[in-house]
Amino acid sequence: MARRAGVWLWRWRRNPLRRTSDVVEAWLLLVAWVLAVAGGVLAGVLTAGAMHQAAERVRAESHPVPAVVTQEATRGAVRPVGGALGWGTVRWTDANGSAHTGRTRVPVSATPGARVTVWTNGQGTLVPSPASPADIAFQTTLGGLWAGSTTVGVVIGGAKLARTRLDRRRFAQWDEEWARVDTPWGWKTG
Incomplete structure (x- = not known):
């Protein structure tokens, strides 16, 4: 085991064959x-954390409001677990008593006069x-994993690029x- 550690740590020990670029590479790694x-x-x-805060802020600013369908939904939109949804026109009253009309996703089966719940902001x-x-x-976990993996990839990629330049040097x-060694012997290897 000690011999194996010595093989891994050869760049850190004094060695007549160790070059400055070997020490630089060790520190770089x-x-x-x-x-x-x-x-x-x-x-x-x-x-x-940032994604979680943003999602919770959106969640806190959104409020469910009862609304009435004023125009049937157009067909052929989205089919979630609860049934088909389409774009329909609804009317609702906000907290201060103002009436509003807008288009949102409603069940395709909703007819004018049907009650639905819509979400509004402040x-x-x-x-x-x-x-x-x-x-x-789920989304914040995936976002965190993606950001962490990307950071690791960029750092390791940069280190690999630096090692490639050290190898070329x-x-x-x-x-x-080799050119200096070959010349005194009187012949070239290449």
């Missing part, structure tokens, strides 16, 4: 992994129904050294 883990977790948590404008707590949890140095 260490910093990249720390940034990837910490940055990924931080980005995921912050994104999920200004009395029709809005889509807010997401359920389960939907909010090392190959160029090796070519120069």
Whole structure:
């Protein structure tokens, strides 16, 4: 086990074959992994928190209001679990007694005069129904995972790009050294 750790940590030990680029690569990898883990977790948590706050704000600003269908819904729209929905015209009264009319999704089976529930914001404008707590949890979890994964990918991709540049530099140095070694021997290897 100690030998295996020595193989992994060879860039950190004193070694006549170790180059400056090897030390730079070791630090680059260490910093990249720390940034990837910490940055990924931080980005995921912050994104999920921001998404959750936004969804809860929308949920708090949306209010269910009873309305009356004034025009039949057009057919062929959405078919959710509860049945087909279409665009219909409804009339409702807001909290201060003002009457409003607007178009929203209503059941296709609703005829003029049928009572439905619509959602409005603080200004009395029709809005889509807010997401359920389960939907909010699902969306914020996916958003956090996406943000964290993206952060990790960007950091690791950047480290890989930096390592590629270090490798090119090392190959160029090796070519120069081989050219110096080959010339005194009187022959070229390539």
